Amino acid sequence: MDEEASRRYAEEVGVALTQMGTTPSFGTLLGWLLICEPRAQTITQLCDAVGLSKASVSTGMRALEQSGLVRRVPASGRGHAYEIHDDAFARAIDPTAKMRTFLEVLQRGLDLVGDDEARAQRLRHSRDFYAFMIERVPALMEEFRTSEASTHPSSTVAGTGPQEEMS
Amino acid sequence: MDEEASRRYAEEVGVALTQMGTTPSFGTLLGWLLICEPRAQTITQLCDAVGLSKASVSTGMRALEQSGLVRRVPASGRGHAYEIHDDAFARAIDPTAKMRTFLEVLQRGLDLVGDDEARAQRLRHSRDFYAFMIERVPALMEEFRTSEASTHPSSTVAGTGPQEEMS
DNA sequence: TATGGTGTTCAAAACATTCTGAACATACGG
DNA sequence: CCGTATGTTCAGAATGTTTTGAACACCATA
Numbered sequence: 001m002d003e004e005a006s007r008r009y010a011e012e013v014g015v016a017l018t019q020m021g022t023t024p025s026f027g028t029l030l031g032w033l034l035i036c037e038p039r040a041q042t043i044t045q046l047c048d049a050v051g052l053s054k055a056s057v058s059t060g061m062r063a064l065e066q067s068g069l070v071r072r073v074p075a076s077g078r079g080h081a082y083e084i085h086d087d088a089f090a091r092a093i094d095p096t097a098k099m100r101t102f103l104e105v106l107q108r109g110l111d112l113v114g115d116d117e118a119r120a121q122r123l124r125h126s127r128d129f130y131a132f133m134i135e136r137v138p139a140l141m142e143e144f145r146t147s148e149a150s151t152h153p154s155s156t157v158a159g160t161g162p163q164e165e166m167s
Numbered sequence: 168m169d170e171e172a173s174r175r176y177a178e179e180v181g182v183a184l185t186q187m188g189t190t191p192s193f194g195t196l197l198g199w200l201l202i203c204e205p206r207a208q209t210i211t212q213l214c215d216a217v218g219l220s221k222a223s224v225s226t227g228m229r230a231l232e233q234s235g236l237v238r239r240v241p242a243s244g245r246g247h248a249y250e251i252h253d254d255a256f257a258r259a260i261d262p263t264a265k266m267r268t269f270l271e272v273l274q275r276g277l278d279l280v281g282d283d284e285a286r287a288q289r290l291r292h293s294r295d296f297y298a299f300m301i302e303r304v305p306a307l308m309e310e311f312r313t314s315e316a317s318t319h320p321s322s323t324v325a326g327t328g329p330q331e332e333m334s
Numbered sequence: 335t336a337t338g339g340t341g342t343t344c345a346a347a348a349c350a351t352t353c354t355g356a357a358c359a360t361a362c363g364g
Numbered sequence: 365c366c367g368t369a370t371g372t373t374c375a376g377a378a379t380g381t382t383t384t385g386a387a388c389a390c391c392a393t394a
Contacts (some may be wrong), residue, residue: 015274021188034276053354079370087198089293098187105183109202126256132311144299188373246340
């Protein structure tokens with residue numbers, strides 16, 4: 001329950017995610033939404049909680065929403081509130097996203113060096129590695145999803161939200 | 168062969184990797200090492216090729232070396248040179264590295280909220296997802312490695328280098 | 335041990351990003 | 365339809381990162 005500990009936790013998540021390439025406000029807001037009470041929070045509540053300006057919270061929340069980690073819900077009083085998805089990370093994170101963009105880069109490199117065997121080898125191995133992982137990881141995620149569904153049948157409906165990047 | 172096209176490619180890799188969280192010099196150097204001829208290059212050669220200062224190349228190469236993508240080799244003349252590993256990405260990239268750090272963060276969150284069921288649910292699902300992936304992805308990588316070994320038996324010895332982070 | 339090429343480190347400049355306050359829109363309730 | 369609570373946008377300030385030039389160490393050779 002400890003309000004101050006929660007705030008510290010939000011900051012902690014903030015620095016962890018910042019190291020992974022997000023903005024500090026993005027990570028801090030996500031951290032707060034992971035543990036806050038009540039679960040759904042308005043922009044004003046978020047401002048108070050994490051100590052950021054309305055402007056930062058507004059843009060930060062849009063980013064969180066577009067990345068599929070958080071959704072807008074009708075607020076009790078005026079306006080609207082935001083809450084994190086139960087399965088936020090499993091739904092919003094595509095572990096192969098970066099691999100796909102780099103697969104393209106490697107392929108262009110192979111096109112560039114043509115059939116110069118000596119140089120091609122450097123590129124080919126890495127390209128094949130990514131191709132393999134990209135093909136196989138989705139099945140892994142699907143396996144997790146089904147196993148979860150059978151263990152906790154009360155899951156939310158599986159609306160496949162936007163698959164944005166984060167990690 | 169086209170010298171200028173190669174330079175452009177190095178820059179292209181540079182921006183791709185910068186978007187994934189590296190410094191521009193890190194990515195550009197890696198891009199150049201992917202396609203340069205000869206394969207092993209001294210710091211001086213790299214300076215000329217990518218148009219960065221000696222200082223940037225020096226620190227950039229140390230980062231590449233520590234991340235396990237590149238190794239030092241004895242140079243023909245004076246000093247030493249650097250060359251990229253054939254299996255650079257498959258060996259240097261641990262797709263679960265970020266998941267592991269975030270798994271810890273989620274676990275700390277669960278410790279913090281204790282047995283408050285309502286709040287715990289938000290954290291638990293994501294934690295379980297990461298735990299699942301972290302457990303399973305290594306086997307996938309191993310599967311690729313063995314399949315490669317049987318296809319191209321001429322691979323280099325599998326010295327398990329430092330498993331630093333990049334993507 | 336002097337010399338030249340080679341590589342490293344560091345403070346400061348160049349650069350880019352993020353956050354904020356304030357002005358502007360929007361929508362609801364009275 | 366007005367007043368108020370709410371939400372958005374944007375220029376500039378604050379902050380952080382990357383690169384660089386220059387001074388310093390190293391090492392082979394003669």
